[in-house]
Structure formats: C-alpha cells, structure tokens
Amino acid sequence: MSIVETRPTSSSRTLQEAIDSLQIAMPVPDKSMTQDQEWVVVEDGGEWKQIRLHDYNDVFAIQGLYEKWVYEVFQCKSPDKIRDLLAEAFNDNEVDPSTITVLDLGAGNGCVAEALLPLKIRNFVGVDIAPSAEPAAHRDRPGLYNDFIIDDLTNPSPESLAKLDSHDFNCMTCVAALGFGDIPPEVFAAAYNRVSDGGWIAFTIKPDFLTETDPSGFSKLIRRMLENDILDISEREKYLHRVDTRGEKLHYEAFIGRKKADIPADWL
Ligand SMILES: C[S@@+](CC[C@H](N)C(=O)[O-])C[C@H]1O[C@@H](n2cnc3c(N)ncnc32)[C@H](O)[C@@H]1O
Structure with missing residues (x-):
C-alpha cells in the first residue's frame, strides 16, 4: 500500500x-x-x-x-517503521484499514496512533499505566483515541474491563514499550488475548530481550508463541530504533504477524 x-x-x-x-x-x-x-x-x-x-x-x-x-x-523511527510494515502487510492481504480497531499498548501520548493515521486506520484504544499518559494524549492529539485506559492489565479495575469489553480488537500495537521494567510478558499476554483470532499483531523489542539468557521472559514467550502456532509472523526486521544520549545507534526488532490463538494462562 x-x-x-x-x-x-x-x-x-x-x-x-x-x-x-x-x-x-x-x-x-x-x-x-x-x-x-x-x-x-x-x-x-x-x-x-x-x-x-x-x-x-x-x-x-x-x-x-x-x-x-x-x-x-534521539531521532526515534519506531512508529514509522511499524506503520510501513503494517502498510505492506495490509496491502499484501487486502485489508480494509477502516475495519481495524487497534489496542495500542503502552500508548504514551499517542505518537504510534498518530503515525498510523496515514494508513486510514481510524479506531484506536490506548492503554498505559502512567496516569499522565491519558491527559497528555488528549492534550497533544485531541480526538485520536476512541477510548483510553490507564491501568495494569494484569489486575484491571471493573471500569477498565468494561471499556476493554466494549471494543472488538483486531489489531494490537506495542512500540518501544517492552522490557526495561516497562511492560512485562503478563501485560503483553493480557492485551494479546484481547485481540480476535486472525487479528494483526505489531510490536518492537530490543534484541537483548530475545536472547537465550534474557531474564525478562519475552525470549521464552515469543519462542513458544511461534513454536505452538499462537502467532504467525509475516515480517521480522531489525532496524534503527533511535540513538542514545551518546549518539550511539540502538537497533530494535519489529514483528508483524497474525494472532492464531490465545496465549495460555499457564505459560505465565
Ligand atoms: C517508550 S514509551 C513508548 C510510548 C509509545 N508507544 C511511543 O512509541 O511513542 C513506553 C510506554 O509504555 C508504558 N508502560 C510501561 N509499563 C506499562 C505497563 N505495565 N502497562 C502499560 N503501559 C506501560 C509507559 O508508561 C510509556 O508510556
């Protein structure tokens, strides 16, 4: 596309x-x-x-x-990278973007949802744990999100559950928010399991969290998801995420795939 x-x-x-x-x-x-x-x-x-x-x-x-x-x-490129890879996947699979409802996990103040607007996706629900993310998203990108949930998805309030239940998600984005004490595998799984089977999954992660010795749990989780046909990956690409304070390049890996089944609760 x-x-x-x-x-x-x-x-x-x-x-x-x-x-x-x-x-x-x-x-x-x-x-x-x-x-x-x-x-x-x-x-x-x-x-x-x-x-x-x-x-x-x-x-x-x-x-x-x-x-x-x-x-x-820091010249962060991650939202644009996810947009370009999703655009390709939607084009290859003749997806009508107006049918897509995105659960934007670790939404922050809306940079990822904004980057996806050129794809003509129009339905976004933001989820974040930082209380200031929701007012910041409304302040900086008014009207972008249909809904916004500030909560810990491993223990959501009844109000957050009701909001989540009111949307049929067929896409999840999670950009630059996994690991580092940010989003743990349990929260990733809770969001993932909210997406319908066949829905699109787009996320980025630092390759350190994909090594055999990774203590975050993501390496094991993603390997099991691929081995057990929970996630069908269509694109996997290393790219320049941003530079750091010293100007050194930080590379991340982007994944685009389709959900095949829920992540079993006993994996976590
Ligand atoms: C680097 S920011 C990325 C923001 C946005 N995705 C972007 O790319 O501009 C990481 C975000 O993850 C959020 N986050 C951290 N832990 C989280 C959790 N357990 N559940 C939901 N969001 C979380 C942070 O509050 C922050 O907004």
Whole structure:
C-alpha cells in the first residue's frame, strides 16, 4: 500500500509550539549510563528539573518533552517503521484499514496512533499505566483515541474491563514499550488475548530481550508463541530504533504477524 496522505497534523499547533519553545539540556555522554538511566534537565515554569526518560509519568506531564527528546534529539523511527510494515502487510492481504480497531499498548501520548493515521486506520484504544499518559494524549492529539485506559492489565479495575469489553480488537500495537521494567510478558499476554483470532499483531523489542539468557521472559514467550502456532509472523526486521544520549545507534526488532490463538494462562 502506498502511503498517499502526508502525516496529518493531528498534533495541534500548541504541541508544535511547546516542542519548539522547550529548553532541554543533556548530560555529558557517559559510557556507564544504561538505556533506562537516561535523563535530561528541562526548563518548566522557570525552574530546571532533572527527569529520567523512563519516568514516563513525569515526561508526559511536560508538553512537548517526549517529542523533543525522543523524536527530535534521539531521532526515534519506531512508529514509522511499524506503520510501513503494517502498510505492506495490509496491502499484501487486502485489508480494509477502516475495519481495524487497534489496542495500542503502552500508548504514551499517542505518537504510534498518530503515525498510523496515514494508513486510514481510524479506531484506536490506548492503554498505559502512567496516569499522565491519558491527559497528555488528549492534550497533544485531541480526538485520536476512541477510548483510553490507564491501568495494569494484569489486575484491571471493573471500569477498565468494561471499556476493554466494549471494543472488538483486531489489531494490537506495542512500540518501544517492552522490557526495561516497562511492560512485562503478563501485560503483553493480557492485551494479546484481547485481540480476535486472525487479528494483526505489531510490536518492537530490543534484541537483548530475545536472547537465550534474557531474564525478562519475552525470549521464552515469543519462542513458544511461534513454536505452538499462537502467532504467525509475516515480517521480522531489525532496524534503527533511535540513538542514545551518546549518539550511539540502538537497533530494535519489529514483528508483524497474525494472532492464531490465545496465549495460555499457564505459560505465565
Ligand atoms: C517508550 S514509551 C513508548 C510510548 C509509545 N508507544 C511511543 O512509541 O511513542 C513506553 C510506554 O509504555 C508504558 N508502560 C510501561 N509499563 C506499562 C505497563 N505495565 N502497562 C502499560 N503501559 C506501560 C509507559 O508508561 C510509556 O508510556
């Protein structure tokens, strides 16, 4: 499928103004700084604050910070990579994007859903655990999500369950949100099992979490899903996710596939 529309400016002018006017300063590059220790200082209301990237609740609370840091400075390519791979898969399988309802796991403030708009997908439900993600998504990309759930999917509230039950998901996206103390295999499985059989699954993960010795549980889970025909992978591609604070390239792996069956509860 060729992407005929340009990236829509669902980001309001206010978001772009916030990105442009935000002042941030990066630490001196330090080889010992791991990916989950990265931080910046940012000017917020006349005060300079130090914020760690993985403290997403604090990041999303400051308008434009995530976009300026992750997309402008770190040149993150992941949402666009998932869009391009999904576009190819939809084209090959003659999928009508207007029939797609996406469960966007680890949605943050909506960068992935926004990246998918040129595919003409119009139904998105965001799920995140950081309370500031939902107001940030509404603030930065008003009207993009049909629904948004702030919860831990391993123990969702009755309200969250009712919201999840009210949608028929036939696609799940999970971009740059697995591992590192972020989304664990149990949450990934809970979201995955919400997608109908035959539905599309699109996610990215750092290759470190796919090695034999990986302690996160994702390596084992994904291997079992493939071996037991739970997931049928149509595309698997290593790509440049972003650069880090030192300017070093971070490569991730993108997966596109179709769900064949639920992940059994006794695997987790
Ligand atoms: C690096 S951000 C990615 C945001 C978005 N997917 C993107 O690519 O722009 C990781 C997101 O995962 C969310 N997250 C972390 N743990 C989670 C969990 N257990 N359940 C749902 N979301 C979680 C964080 O709050 C954050 O919004």
